[in-house]
Amino acid sequence: MLFGEGGFDLIKFLTSPEWYPSSNSNPRYGILALILGTASVSCLAVLISVPFGLGAAIFISEFCGPKLKEGLKIVIELLAAIPSVVWGFIGLTLMKGIIESVFGVPFGLTVLNGAIILALMCLPIIVSISEDALRAVPDSYREAAQGLGATRWQLIYRVLLPAAKNGLLAAVLLGVGRAVGETMAVLMATGHAVNIPIDGTPPYFHALDSVRTLTATIAAELGETAQGSPHYRVLFLIGIFLFCITFTINLVADLVVRGIRKE
């Protein structure tokens, strides 16, 4: 049924890059390009947001006075409150213009655009959970290190980060979960091309290509698909696949977080 022959082939569904669901003669439902679209945007987003998020968490937790801490926490909450469609709109307008002028590409809706927007969306979660994890490290560790004459940087690098690594890992995982599940922002910011941004030509990872993610595909195509048709069912199947991925990520993150709360 799904590839011109009888029966549904799960392996082909997951590994074929040919996504042509609306072709009348030979509809094909391979989601590899979409999976790689999601993966490339999410990974790049996490790669950008983790260092900045961690840095901000360290600043808030170790270098800040209480009033500034309260103020920064309010900033984080406000940043987290921005709706995803507004972020997508920013990607469509401001970020598109920036990328086009900085990199000289003709079309600024790319993996990089989506990744930067997603990074800004994931920052609040990464910062607050990392800050929780750093705060959970007992003060006795800090006092011991200071007693040995360590600078703040040494304290952070050698004592706090290793001690908080469970919580920091949970923060990263939850950020990944958020990035993978995001719909509207990537729909508007990454363009609409079903495309694999990785191939044999340098620079191997074409961050300036347009891609489409799993989430964006569902959002973009569900409205135009006939109810009950194979295309319709495949979109629901993608939804189940997404649910499984985010469920697993959240489950692992929860186990890790439960681990720090027990200590």
Added chain:
Amino acid sequence: MVATSQNPSKIRIENLGVSYGADPALRSLTMDIPRNEVFGIIGPAQSGKTTLLKTLNRTIDLVPESSVKGSVYIDDEAVVDAPEPVPAKSLTRHGLRDVCGYRRRIGMVAPLPVGLPMTIYDNVAFAPRQAGVKERGQLDEIVERCLTQAALWDEVKDRLTTLGTKLSGGQQQRLTIARALSHEPEVLCLDEFSIAIDPVTTMRIEDVLRELQSEMTIILVTNLVQQARRLARQTAFILNGELVELDDTEAIFSGEANDPRTNEFVSGIFG
């Protein structure tokens, strides 16, 4: 009020065993507590004293994973009657059913003072209101009577709308006693009531207890030797969930008690 029986013991405990999960807190305790006097209980930490009090007022029902075996009678009425161990939350099938009505027959004062986050007036009126007393005049009378009995009325009578949590530790402990008295208990349990309050307030509360014992049975868990000697005629020594010895207070603290463990513990308290 339940009709009092002729039995000189207010509370009879027979083979009481309580466990939290697999850890036994009380082992086969058998004890009689006489009526209308102060009865002392001493023992080291984790020996089961608080568990005993919780079983007496049936708040053991609310502790998860706990199980109870044995019997407890108040005035010959079965509060707990479980020949085989049963989970504490199903004690309503093995003892008194109207647990909340029963709990109002027992007053409980915990070690750390607790003022509820409401006005002083509402703190003392809380229990009568839950029991159905609605008329303002009646509540006023109850509040004044209990705060007077608890030696707190003079200090707070002009500020009954202050939050209970804003009082000092000693005042909050007296407020707790007033709350406990507001439902006219037959038995008043005090679990190391003086550990978090100043000596002057402690003395005032001890005077209160001396006055109250003619009206109710008072169980005083304490590790202050002088306090037990001042107030309790009889004292029980509980160790590791077992009753080691029950005797006149003077005999327990004399250093020549029947059980060597008692002498060892008592000499430890003396330091």
Added chain:
Amino acid sequence: MFQETQHVKRKKRAERTAQGVFLGMTLCMVLPLIAVVGFLIYKASPVLSIDFIMDAPERGMRAGGIWPAFWGTVCLVFFSVIIAAPVGVLAAVYLHEYAPENWFTRMVNLAVFNLAGVPSIVHALFGLGAFVLFAGLGKSILAASLTLAIMTFPVIIESTKESLAAVPRSFREACWNVGATRWQTIRGVVLPNSTSGILTGIILEVCRAAGETAPIMFTGAVFFKAVQGGDVFAYGPMDQCMALSMHLHTISTQVPGVPEAIPFATAVVLLGTVLVVNATAIVLRVIIRTRKKW
């Protein structure tokens, strides 16, 4: 005079560098917020006014205002709150105050936690399948609100549980000791002292629901509906409606020739409403925390 050694000087420099680096990273969080808000307001200024909110769109959304979308969002949020808030709060009270510690309770807690992490598009698919199709509600405000309610209620449960847990156990024990039932204790002491936290949690979740697009796209929100400007009776529960979030998406991606200021102004109205309500809830929370009763 104590002279600093080279070693100490180097340490101090490293310390200052580290502080500067982390400060810089923190600014990367603060500056985008200011830049985003500023950029949007700047580009939206030609058309921003009260009339913009109160008027209906004209000329195929290339002029006029956004009233039907604004009011549609208000209706959706209203219906989803009156469904999710009572259910969420009561469920949280049960889970925190009554539920015994067994495998069933653990499963429920796990399910609530995972529901909170489900992507919004999956909520959309669920809403489509369960409310629009299976329950036969069709695309309607009711179906969309139910979908939004399912999306917001796990977070309402979690934040209510946190507010309940903030009330010390000693208060509950003191109430039980004087013979109060569990419900009398909850009603008399626990709930009155956690109401502010519960309300803050609900308000914050409501803001999130107002900004969501995917869950309403297929369950009740439409591209266009002819509605008079300022009409508050425009929508009934079984009608379809326009919504601010969906409107922003539509006019910025699917309608050609819209003057630039209009989508920016729509974004400002949506973002502005969400941020103002959020900030109010946060400030309220700070004020309440400083006026603690214990």
